[in-house]
Amino acid sequence: MTHSIKITRRNLLGATAGLIAAAGLKPSTASAQQAAAPAASTAKPIPAYVSWKHADSMIVHTPTTIETKRSAIGSSIITPSDRLFIRNNLPAPSAADIGDVNAWKINVEGVGKPQTLSLSDLKQIGYETMATVLQCSGNGRGLFPGKPSGTRWQTGAAGCVMWAGVPVREVIKALGGVSAGMVYMTGTGGEKLPEGIDPLAVVVERSVPLSAMQDAMLSWEMNGEPMPLAHGGPLRLIVPGYSGVNNIKYIKRLAFTKEQTQAAIQKTGYRMSPVGQKGDPSQPAVWTMDAKSWVTSPSPDSGPVKAGLVQITGVAMGGLEDVAKVDVSLDGGKTWQVARLVGPDLGKYAWRQFVLAATLKAGQYDVACRVTTKSGVAQVVVSTENAAGYLNSGWQSHAVKINVA
Amino acid sequence: MTHSIKITRRNLLGATAGLIAAAGLKPSTASAQQAAAPAASTAKPIPAYVSWKHADSMIVHTPTTIETKRSAIGSSIITPSDRLFIRNNLPAPSAADIGDVNAWKINVEGVGKPQTLSLSDLKQIGYETMATVLQCSGNGRGLFPGKPSGTRWQTGAAGCVMWAGVPVREVIKALGGVSAGMVYMTGTGGEKLPEGIDPLAVVVERSVPLSAMQDAMLSWEMNGEPMPLAHGGPLRLIVPGYSGVNNIKYIKRLAFTKEQTQAAIQKTGYRMSPVGQKGDPSQPAVWTMDAKSWVTSPSPDSGPVKAGLVQITGVAMGGLEDVAKVDVSLDGGKTWQVARLVGPDLGKYAWRQFVLAATLKAGQYDVACRVTTKSGVAQVVVSTENAAGYLNSGWQSHAVKINVA
Numbered sequence: 001m002t003h004s005i006k007i008t009r010r011n012l013l014g015a016t017a018g019l020i021a022a023a024g025l026k027p028s029t030a031s032a033q034q035a036a037a038p039a040a041s042t043a044k045p046i047p048a049y050v051s052w053k054h055a056d057s058m059i060v061h062t063p064t065t066i067e068t069k070r071s072a073i074g075s076s077i078i079t080p081s082d083r084l085f086i087r088n089n090l091p092a093p094s095a096a097d098i099g100d101v102n103a104w105k106i107n108v109e110g111v112g113k114p115q116t117l118s119l120s121d122l123k124q125i126g127y128e129t130m131a132t133v134l135q136c137s138g139n140g141r142g143l144f145p146g147k148p149s150g151t152r153w154q155t156g157a158a159g160c161v162m163w164a165g166v167p168v169r170e171v172i173k174a175l176g177g178v179s180a181g182m183v184y185m186t187g188t189g190g191e192k193l194p195e196g197i198d199p200l201a202v203v204v205e206r207s208v209p210l211s212a213m214q215d216a217m218l219s220w221e222m223n224g225e226p227m228p229l230a231h232g233g234p235l236r237l238i239v240p241g242y243s244g245v246n247n248i249k250y251i252k253r254l255a256f257t258k259e260q261t262q263a264a265i266q267k268t269g270y271r272m273s274p275v276g277q278k279g280d281p282s283q284p285a286v287w288t289m290d291a292k293s294w295v296t297s298p299s300p301d302s303g304p305v306k307a308g309l310v311q312i313t314g315v316a317m318g319g320l321e322d323v324a325k326v327d328v329s330l331d332g333g334k335t336w337q338v339a340r341l342v343g344p345d346l347g348k349y350a351w352r353q354f355v356l357a358a359t360l361k362a363g364q365y366d367v368a369c370r371v372t373t374k375s376g377v378a379q380v381v382v383s384t385e386n387a388a389g390y391l392n393s394g395w396q397s398h399a400v401k402i403n404v405a
Numbered sequence: 406m407t408h409s410i411k412i413t414r415r416n417l418l419g420a421t422a423g424l425i426a427a428a429g430l431k432p433s434t435a436s437a438q439q440a441a442a443p444a445a446s447t448a449k450p451i452p453a454y455v456s457w458k459h460a461d462s463m464i465v466h467t468p469t470t471i472e473t474k475r476s477a478i479g480s481s482i483i484t485p486s487d488r489l490f491i492r493n494n495l496p497a498p499s500a501a502d503i504g505d506v507n508a509w510k511i512n513v514e515g516v517g518k519p520q521t522l523s524l525s526d527l528k529q530i531g532y533e534t535m536a537t538v539l540q541c542s543g544n545g546r547g548l549f550p551g552k553p554s555g556t557r558w559q560t561g562a563a564g565c566v567m568w569a570g571v572p573v574r575e576v577i578k579a580l581g582g583v584s585a586g587m588v589y590m591t592g593t594g595g596e597k598l599p600e601g602i603d604p605l606a607v608v609v610e611r612s613v614p615l616s617a618m619q620d621a622m623l624s625w626e627m628n629g630e631p632m633p634l635a636h637g638g639p640l641r642l643i644v645p646g647y648s649g650v651n652n653i654k655y656i657k658r659l660a661f662t663k664e665q666t667q668a669a670i671q672k673t674g675y676r677m678s679p680v681g682q683k684g685d686p687s688q689p690a691v692w693t694m695d696a697k698s699w700v701t702s703p704s705p706d707s708g709p710v711k712a713g714l715v716q717i718t719g720v721a722m723g724g725l726e727d728v729a730k731v732d733v734s735l736d737g738g739k740t741w742q743v744a745r746l747v748g749p750d751l752g753k754y755a756w757r758q759f760v761l762a763a764t765l766k767a768g769q770y771d772v773a774c775r776v777t778t779k780s781g782v783a784q785v786v787v788s789t790e791n792a793a794g795y796l797n798s799g800w801q802s803h804a805v806k807i808n809v810a
Contacts, residue, residue, distance in 0.1 A: 054630070074629030075534055075569035078483055083629065120711075127716040127760045129480055129748030162748075164480035224479030224488065225459070306525075311532040343534030343567075344751040355532045 049092060050230045054082045059156065064088040067139075067156035070294070070400075071302035075313060077343050077353055078131065079159030081223045084231070087136045087157060089204050089265065090191040092230045093250060097192065101226065101234035106218070110256030112176020119234055122218055125174050126166035130217060130240065131346035133317045134161050137243040137270055137286045140383075140392030146275060148389030155294045155398065160315070160351045163238050165219030168254070178210065182256035185213050187237040190250035200263050206246050206270075207260035208239055208287055215240045215349070218251065240349035241288050241320040243391065245270055260285070273387035289319045291379045292393040293326055293354070293371040298402050305404045307362045313342075316371035317351040325372045328356040332366035332399060333381075339369070348374075360404045368399035454497060455635045459487045464561065469493040472544075472561035475699070475805075476707035478720065482748050482758055483536065484564030486628045489636070492541045492562060494609050494670065495596040497635050498655060502597065506631065506639035511623070515661030517581020524639055527623055530579050531571035535622060535645065536751035538722045539566050542648040542675055542691045545788075545797030551680060553794030560699045560803065565720070565756045568643050570624030573659070583615065587661035590618050592642040595655035605668050611651050611675075612665035613644055613692055620645045620754070623656065645754035646693050646725040648796065650675055665690070678792035694724045696784045697798040698731055698759070698776040703807045710809045712767045718747075721776035722756040730777045733761040737771035737804060738786075744774070753779075765809045773804035 044060035046053050057072035066086040073079060098104065104119045117125075135158035142152030151157075168185070172178055189204035217238040220227050227233030232249030239246045245265070260266050260281070270286040271279035293316035298305045316326045322345075327336040339354040354369070370379040382394040392398075449465035451458050462477035471491040478484060503509065509524045522530075540563035547557030556562075573590070577583055594609035622643040625632050632638030637654025644651045650670070665671050665686070675691040676684035698721035703710045721731045727750075732741040744759040759774070775784040787799040797803075 075532065075626050076567040076629040077534060078567060078629060080486070080629040123716065124711070124714045126762070127480065127718060127747060129482060129758060131749055162481040162483060164748075221480050224481035224483060224485040306529070309529045311528065313532060342532060343569075344536055344749065344755070346749040346751075350749070353534060357531070 049094075050086055052082055053086070054080075057083045059154075061151045061153075064091065065151040065153075065157075067153055068159065069301050070155050070299040071297055073156070073159070073296050073315065075342075075353060077160055077346060077350065078162055078223060081225065081228065081231070084134070084159040084161065085136065085157045086230055087151075087244060088230070088249070089245070090189070090193075090202065093190070093192060095229065098229065098234060098250075101220075104234040106235060106251055107253045108171065108175055108255075109253065110179050110182050111172055112179065115175055117171070119220055122166050122171065122235070123220070126170035127164070128167050128217060129162060129164045130215075130238075131160060131162050131350035132238060132240040133289070133349065133351050134159055134247065135243055135289055135317075137245050137390045138388065140398065141389030143397040144383075144385045144389050144392055145397070146385050146389075148275070148385065148387060150388055155296075157244075160346070162223050162346075163217055163219040164221035165217045165235075165238070168213050168216040168218060168237075171218060172213065172256075178213070178256045181258055183210055184208065184257045184260055185210055185216065186253075186255045186257045186261050187246075187248035187251050188253035188255070189248050190252035203263050204245075204248065204265055205261045205263040206248060206266055207257065208242055208246050210256065212239050212242060218254070243286055243289050246287060270388075270390070272390060275385055275387050277387055279387070286390050289317070290383075290391060290393040291319050291371050291373050291377055292317055292398075293369045293379060293395070294398040295328075295367050295369050295400055298367075299400050300402075305360070305402055307360060307404050310358050310360050310404070312339075312356045312358055312367060314339075314354055314369050315351045316354055316369070318348060318371065318373040319377075320348070321377075322348040322374040323352045323371055324374045324376075326352070326354040327370050327372075328354075328358075329368040330358060330360070330365045333368050333396065336370075362404050365402045365404065366399055367402050368395050370395040454499075455491055457487055458491070459485075462488045464559075466556045466558075469496065470556040470558075470562075472558055473564065474706050475560050475704040476702055478561070478564070478701045480718065480747075480758060482565055482751060482755065483567055483628060486630065486633065486636070489539070489564040489566065490541065490562045491635055492556070492649060493635070493654070494650070495594075495598075495607065498595070498597060500634065503634065503639060503655075506625075509639040511640060511656055512658045513576065513580055513660075514658065515584050515587050516577055517584065520580055522576070524625055527571050527576065527640070528625070531575035532569070533572050533622060534567060534569045535620075535643075536565055536567050536755035537643060537645040538694070538754065538756050539564055539652060540648055540694055540722075542650050542795045543793065545803065546794030548802040549788075549790045549794045549797055550802070551790050553680070553790065553792060555793055560701075562649075565751070567628050567751075568622055568624040569626035570622045570640075570643070573618050573621040573623060573642075576623060577618065577661075583618070583661045586663055588615055589613065589662045589665055590615055590621065591658075591660045591662045591666050592651075592653035592656050593658035593660070594653050595657035608668050609650075609653065609670055610666045610668040611653060611671055612662065613647055613651050615661065617644050617647060617651075623659070648691055648694050651692060675793075675795070677795060680790055680792050682792055684792070691795050694722065695788075695796060695798040696724050696776050696778050696782050697722055697803075698774045698784060698800070699803040700733075700772050700774050700805055703772075704805050705807075710765070710807055712765060712809050715763055715765050715809070717744075717761045717763055717772060719744075719759055719774050720756045721759055721774070723753060723776065723778040724782075725753070726782075727753045727779040728757045728776055729779045729781075731757070731759040732775050732777075733759075733763075734773045735763060735765075735770045738773050738801065741775075767809050770807045770809065771804055772807050773800050775800040
């Protein structure tokens with residue numbers, strides 16, 4: 001989050017105490033942790049509203065920011081729901097808030113025939129399944145050297161998820177197409193907003209370029225089960241290739257608009273602001289994700305590594321295009337070897353797993369990886385640090401030191 | 406299971422009472438249910454050893470035979486672990502029985518350099534991920550007209566699962582290759598056997614043709630988490646394209662052999678015996694699975710269907726080869742329409758999802774589907790009924806009647 005949003009959220013903590021309590025969070029803990037921007041810790045308990053998360057696989061930063069340990073991401077491409085990270089800008093609604101999920105309503109605007117549709121209606125319109133990398137905009141923030149403010153995510157505010165739902169383009173087609181002159185697709189989250197505060201200061205409403213509509217989905221199912229509330233159920237907008245915040249949870253309005261929303265989370269929040277500067281609309285919005293990869297095993301949070309043959313594994317994403325190649329280095333980037341891509345290809349918005357089988361003698365290794373996309377774009381060496389520490393994709397900061405004994 | 410095995414198991418119930426109790430099953434319930442071969446019911450509770458299964462998605466036949474409801478299979482290709490069926494020939498070991506999973510041992514025999522390997526050793530040798538349909542040999546038994554003995558599975562003793570582990574061929578290569586003259590790959594399960602009974606009568610040991618080795622895997626991870634004990638952890642043999650019983654749980658011995666094992670589960674069990682006959686080695690073994698598909702939604706166990714556009718969805722597998730096409734019929738097979746395949750292709754051993762969008766008026770529809778594989782093999786109309794009701798793949802018996810209002 002940007003500095004300005006952060007101040008807003010701190011101010012909000014009193015007002016949202018009721019909401020936070022309703023969501024099963026401890027308000028005192030939440031406020032203390034957000035003020036302190038603490039380092040990762042496994043000591044904090046999993047909060048009640050996501051009690052079904054696999055505690056041993058997670059790092060709880062705050063009750064609304066929970067990441068997957070580097071070594072817990074697994075080797076099955078899809079991240080199990082109980083190991084997927086949590087990052088909610090506002091507390092998730094409760095089941096009582098939602099009621100009958102099939103009666104959930106969304107207003108579609110900026111189309112030929114604007115309409116209010118229920119989830120049942122959407123289920124009649126179309127059916128698709130796709131895998132995407134869901135990644136918090138701030139994933140890797142904790143690996144920037146300058147300690148930007150915000151949750152100090154390592155690698156685990158990311159997962160590869162299978163979504164089912166209806167393609168946005170099919171909904172729009174059924175409603176007479178996008179109205180002339182529209183430039184953005186704007187989604188509004190259905191979180192309960194605290195009273196007495198300008199809604200624009202707090203609402204989760206994001207605009208993305210209209211072109212993102214082509215592959216976007218209104219999704220009601222995640223990894224084979226009805227979308228959990230903590231992840232945006234009953235209905236979430238999935239914008240493949242775009243960072244987490246653009247994938248609007250509990251979506252209640254989908255509008256095609258000429259301008260970007262005036263909500264703070266868009267106007268000043270989630271901007272690529274130079275270090276020391278506040279966010280403003282002249283700065284690039286945090287939208288698409290870059291090519292990025294990281295080693296998952298061995299890693300500092302997995303067990304000791306025995307000398308001999310070692311399977312060095314990891315995940316690699318291409319952003320908006322397919323992964324072509326992953327290289328692995330054992331010497332911090334001086335020399336590279338081509339890794340093998342592993343398992344089925346779930347499409348350009350998913351990640352690939354890779355492995356390099358290396359025979360390692362006892363010693364310390366500086367293990368790095370870098371992905372190259374189909375069109376030849378290589379993962380950057382270092383991402384430019386920005387005020388809020390967004391979109392860190394540099395391979396250097398994601399390298400791990402491995403001790404082999 | 407075949408008749409002869411069934412008798413053996415019934416005789417065993419007294420002897421295995423301790424084992425069953427240790428696994429969290431109620432022995433009285435287990436014995437009563439197995440004797441009665443009851444119809445499916447949602448009323449029975451999920452047993453303690455799989456308390457993490459999603460109760461609303463499952464049909465508990467007995468404590469060791471639990472299937473997924475037809476409509477609960479989801480639209481995300483991979484079946485979530487908490488919705489995957491359970492069918493255990495013997496009670497699963499407890500975590501205390503297993504101890505340190507990485508110390509689990511497997512003996513590999515019938516190779517150049519026979520060896521005992523730990524799970525840690527295997528993790529060093531290789532790394533692969535693959536999706537397969539895991540399907541109980543008796544899935545669909547309850548749809549045979551003749552009521553063969555055994556659990557009356559409908560469609561839900563099947564799921565599509567992502568496995569990670571080491572390819573068997575890589576392990577064998579590391580051990581000097583398969584010895585000359587071997588014809589079968591024989592896996593032995595690590596279940597605790599009841600005392601005082603000929604082990605061959607009860608051990609879960611299966612032989613499959615040597616050719617199955619090429620794509621087989623020794624797997625320690627299922628759907629992104631360490632293999633659950635209820636599903637064969639710490640280590641399971643995955644034989645893609647072969648029915649469930651051939652995918653040996655808690656595998657402790659992998660042997661390349663000249664003959665099939667003399668274990669009852671192979672010799673007389675899991676044979677395609679003519680109705681009224683006992684199993685014997687002259688009958689075909691229950692090995693590979695056939696091309697098969699079924700509708701998952703709408704289905705009798707999902708909600709009412711509203712007239713208008715309806716998304717008719719299902720799953721389709723090709724057995725040993727890719728799915729090429731799925732046809733859907735709304736009139737019990739008189740006329741057919743080509744469905745659309747949905748979502749990423751996870752490889753020839755996985756299933757595909759399909760959808761047909763149909764505009765339906767009020768009335769009753771007899772909805773059927775049939776898959777055709779890449780080489781042109783079509784799903785059979787009717788599978789030949791056999792004594793134990795194995796491998797029912799006929800599209801006619803898998804059709805559903807749908808009421809549209």
